[in-house]
Amino acid sequence: xxxxxxxxxxxxxxxxxxxxxxxxxxxxxxxxxxxxxxxxxxxxxxxxxxxxxxxxxxxxxxxxxx
Numbered sequence: 780x781x782x783x784x785x786x787x788x789x790x791x792x793x794x795x796x797x798x799x800x801x802x803x804x805x806x807x808x809x810x811x812x813x814x815x816x817x818x819x820x821x822x823x824x825x826x827x828x829x830x831x832x833x834x835x836x837x838x839x840x841x842x843x844x845x
Contacts (some may be wrong), residue, residue: 810818
């Protein structure tokens with residue numbers, strides 16, 4: 780049983796991908812209070828909407844067998 784050598788091309792690809800991620804992180808910034816509030820409100824509305832749809836489906840299946 781032989782131990783294969785690591786693929787050099789894969790290492791180069793991983794290093795290049797890491798550099799791209801690092802570049803994006805350097806460009807990123809902390810959101811302002813207003814931006815954070817808007818994002819939080821949209822996320823909360825999405826969670827509530829998905830929960831409401833799930834509750835309606837749950838109630839539908841509770842009433843359906845009767």
